[in-house]
Amino acid sequence: AQRVTQPEKLLSVFKGAPVELKCNYSYSGSPELFWYVQYSRQRLQLLLRHISRESIKGFTADLNKGETSFHLKKPFAQEEDSAMYYCALGGNKLTFGTGTQLKVEL
Amino acid sequence: DTEVTQTPKHLVMGMTNKKSLKCEQHMGHRAMYWYKQKAKKPPELMFVYSYEKLSINESVPSRFSPECPNSSLLNLHLHALQPEDSALYLCASSQASTEIYEQYFGPGTRLTVT
Numbered sequence: 001a002q003r004v005t006q007p008e009k010l011l012s013v014f015k016g017a018p019v020e021l022k023c024n025y026s027y028s029g030s031p032e033l034f035w036y037v038q039y040s041r042q043r044l045q046l047l048l049r050h051i052s053r054e055s056i057k058g059f060t061a062d063l064n065k066g067e068t069s070f071h072l073k074k075p076f077a078q079e080e081d082s083a084m085y086y087c088a089l090g091g092n093k094l095t096f097g098t099g100t101q102l103k104v105e106l
Numbered sequence: 107d108t109e110v111t112q113t114p115k116h117l118v119m120g121m122t123n124k125k126s127l128k129c130e131q132h133m134g135h136r137a138m139y140w141y142k143q144k145a146k147k148p149p150e151l152m153f154v155y156s157y158e159k160l161s162i163n164e165s166v167p168s169r170f171s172p173e174c175p176n177s178s179l180l181n182l183h184l185h186a187l188q189p190e191d192s193a194l195y196l197c198a199s200s201q202a203s204t205e206i207y208e209q210y211f212g213p214g215t216r217l218t219v220t
Contacts, residue, residue: 032206044149044196044211051206086148093162094209096148 002027004089004097012103013077021072021100023061023087032090033070035061039083047072047085057081077104108133110212112197118218121187127215129180129197135210137203138180140172141196143214149196155180156203187219 003026013019025031035047048056050063050070061072070087082104087097110131119125129138137156141149154162155174169191171183180197194214200207 034208043213046208046210049208084146090204090206093151093154093164099146099148101146 002089002091002095004087004095006085006087006097006100008100009098010101010103012105014105015079016076019072019074019077019081019102019104021085021087021102023070023072023097025068025070025087025089027068027089027091029091031063031065031070033061033063034088034090034094035059035070035072036086036088036096037083038086044086077102079104079106108210110197110199110210112195112212112215114215115213116216116218118220119184119187120220121189123187124183124185126184127182127195127197127217129182129212130178131199131210132178133199133210134177135199135201136177137200137207138174139198139200139209140170140180140182141198143194143196145194153182154203161203184217187217189219192217192219 005024033050036044037047038044059074063070084099084101086099089095113128139154140152143149151164152166153172158174169186173181196214197212198209200209
């Protein structure tokens with residue numbers, strides 16, 4: 001069975017501080033991993049995916065198969081980064097983690 | 107057009123009513139999905155349609171009945187719902203239903219069952 005774990009329900013950081021949202025997964029095959037973001041009153045949207053290896057809005061995520069992790073990082077948090085972030089694993093279906101609410105304070 | 111649209115935005119229905127949720131995409135995607143999302147929780151997959159055929163049903167009660175009339179449209183027919191079915195219902199689409207494709211989500215229908 002595939003599973004995604006996001007250990008933090010809420011992460012609060014100050015503007016300009018580094019951010020790391022943790023994600024661990026369990027999957028027997030070769031994983032396809034995504035980060036989706038849901039801003040207040042907006043639809044769920046893709047932030048980035050591991051296969052593209054790109055940086056979106058300053059966020060990056062590296063797949064570590066040894067640690068089965070796909071943590072999301074940003075060196076300097078901005079107020080507009082406040083949102084709900086979901087790590088998701090693609091298999092025969094997309095499995096979401098429980099989400100981490102990121103709050104960036106001034 | 108790179109959006110998934112859903113109607114209605116809000117729906118209030120009694121437990122004896124019959125209603126339908128609608129979803130539309132014009133991106134040429136061949137996979138479409140229904141999710142249920144409770145407040146502060148992740149989306150839970152309900153159904154997957156691939157090339158207009160139902161490919162996954164996540165043991166959803168029969169009071170929810172999906173329909174895919176064509177490759178652009180997806181409906182969810184509701185009948186005899188319970189108050190615990192109140193939630194945000196999300197539609198999504200992707201190029202195909204394999205794991206590598208990004209899913210595009212609609213804004214959702216906020217359903218309240220009274």
